[in-house]
Amino acid sequence: MTIAFHGAARTVTGSKHLIALKNGTQILLDCGLFQGMGRVTDKLNDYFGFNPKKVNYLILSHAHIDHCGLLPKLVAEGFEGQIFCTSATMDLARILMMDSAKIQMQDAEYANRNLREGEEMEEALYTEEDVTKTVGQMKIVEYEEDFEIEEGIRLKFTDAGHILGSAAVHLTITEEGKSTRITFSGDVGRYGDLLLKSPQQFDQADYILMESTYGDSLHKDLDPIEDMLLEVINNTCNIKKGKVIIPAFAVGRTQELLYALNGLELKGKLPDVPFYVDSPLSSKATQILKDHPEVYNNGVKEILKVDHDIFGFKGLRFIEGVEESIALNADPRPCVIISASGMAEAGRVKHHIRNNIGNQKNTILMVGYCEPNSLGGKLIAGEKVVEIFRDEYEVKAEVQSIKSMSAHGDYDDLLHFLSGQDPAQVKQLFLVHGEYEVQQNFATRLKDHGFKHVAIPEYHQEYELE
Structure with a gap:
């Protein structure tokens, strides 16, 4: 089994993490839009780094556009599998992806009206029809449900406390009689959020993909x-x-x-x-x-x-x-x-x-x-x-x-999220969704808390899982 990081690798947006099993089954965790990367943004969003037609299943952690925003492009390029998410995520993703399609078309039209000599015409990444087809491939899995995707692949969502419907993803994959437990944090919310419940604890994992947006920051008190x-x-x-x-x-x-x-x-x-x-x-x-x-x-x-x-x-x-x-x-x-x-x-x-x-x-x-x-x-x-x-x-x-307004947990929140884990049993903790310098600082903090095997994947880098 391998895992490759095709987005949110040493950067915050563009979430895409591809698990490939020995039998050829491919599971994609999120398919998000790259945002705010300057002039390279369009190039990053044009290239997946893998073949959408070969992906069997997609698991969506939540509906923010940097996690779901390229799903319609994935479908348009040949992905025909099911997309698993919570019911609230499905509701939100529908309106967010449709809005994204409209904004892309409007922005392209506006930019093309002011096109300068020698500049190429801008095109939207996908259409509203692509969004409609994508929603048709979504299947609801509720929190705490022990769901069998297929024989040897089980899925459970727990509340990540980030936005409505947001979930941490827990997979148990059995290959050749051996089970491997993989957790993807998605985006982790705050303990003491203005509106939402706190993130849930979760069962022991062998491998953890951990977001690290604020891995070297402490938010100020929310009260002010x-x-x-x-x-x-x-x-x-x-x-x-x-x-x-x-x-x-x-x-x-x-x-x-x-x-x-x-x-x-x-x-x-x-x-x-x-x-x-x-x-x-x-x-x-x-x-x-x-x-x-x-x-x-x-x-x-x-x-x-x-x-x-x-x-x-x-x-x-x-x-x-x-x-x-x-x-x-x-x-x-x-x-x-x-x-x-x-x-x-x-x-x-x-x-x-x-x-x-x-x-x-x-x-x-x-x-x-x-x-x-x-x-x-x-x-x-x-x-x-x-x-x-x-x-x-x-x-x-x-x-x-107002820096204290964030739906992302700070490093205290992230460590709290991991507090139910025995670090000695975690074979590898991958840091994703963060700027590289921040991730390096958070990796040091994690090692001080007993997580000895911390990796910071590069864009498109692939790892073998034992």
């Missing part, structure tokens, strides 16, 4: 988030009379922001300005989360006793149409605009940043991880000039960041 939002909004909207632009992932981060703003209203502190969620996808994702109250932690359940809509408050409006979105940029009045994507790499938020980045009255507020080469990453790094839609813009707006 409301205070930080209040300070930024008051300073920008009430004092400078400007706009706050918040790039936020449609699933997870947008709902956390709405929950925090709702908390300010419950305390009588919410500023009297318009709040816009300019993302039809965010609206759909918020409704899906409302439909699954069983995922909420005890703190949220207490709030629900006094407030039936934890994501709604005065002044909030969800924007649907493109014309309404464009009108926001023509309106000079102070307001708060929350819009996808979280790394500011695509979608409506990129247009909002372009139209507001040149005014020092405005604030661009980043609220989570951004790949360093993404537009959001460059803004966080303090670059004075950034490229948006092939044109350069001077950064005159104030850029701020």
Whole structure:
């Protein structure tokens, strides 16, 4: 049995990990879109590094686009197998992949309208028809279900606490009478998340694929988030009379922001300005989360006793149409605009940043991880000039960041996630989904905690499993 790492190898996005059995069966863990890698992003998304037609099964950890966003391309190129995921992941992945297809087509059309001499036409990676076919291949496996994929391959999901439906993947594969236990963490959430339950413990594994996005960081206490939002909004909207632009992932981060703003209203502190969620996808994702109250932690359940809509408050409006979105940029009045994507790499938020980045009255507020080469990453790094839609813009707006807002666990959370494991029984722990320097630091920390065999795979690198 072998495992090869065709994405999220010494980088955060593009999750793809291929297990190949001796009998020729191939199991792909996730099939995510590379994001925010600068000019190489398109090239990375064009090349899988394996033949989609030879993959028998796909197991999807969760619905974030860097984990599911290339599934329609995989299907379009010949993958015909089943895609196993939780029911909530299926609901979310459907809307996220469809939105991704639409954004790709819109961005390609916009870029091609402004094509310069000698530049190639841009094309979407896949179509809405490809997404529909992909959803038809999905099969629901619920948490804790001991599911037999085929003889000799068993699957179990446990709650990873990252977003609605997110799961750690546990495989037991039997070859030639010997069983091997493989765990893929997916993305690990936080213990003490604003909304969701904490990640579950899991049975002993022989091999672990472990995410490491924040493997060398400790998040600050979550409590001040409301205070930080209040300070930024008051300073920008009430004092400078400007706009706050918040790039936020449609699933997870947008709902956390709405929950925090709702908390300010419950305390009588919410500023009297318009709040816009300019993302039809965010609206759909918020409704899906409302439909699954069983995922909420005890703190949220207490709030629900006094407030039936934890994501709604005065002044909030969800924007649907493109014309309404464009009108926001023509309106000079102070307001708060929350819009996808979280790394500011695509979608409506990129247009909002372009139209507001040149005014020092405005604030661009980043609220989570951004790949360093993404537009959001460059803004966080303090670059004075950034490229948006092939044109350069001077950064005159104030850029701020609330680093404690993350759906990813820090190194304490990641170590807690592994605390039920006997390190001596783990034959190899592979670090994925992290920047290389961060992974090196986390590897040292893991070895100090008894995990002696820690590897950091390179892109397309293959390992033999005993």
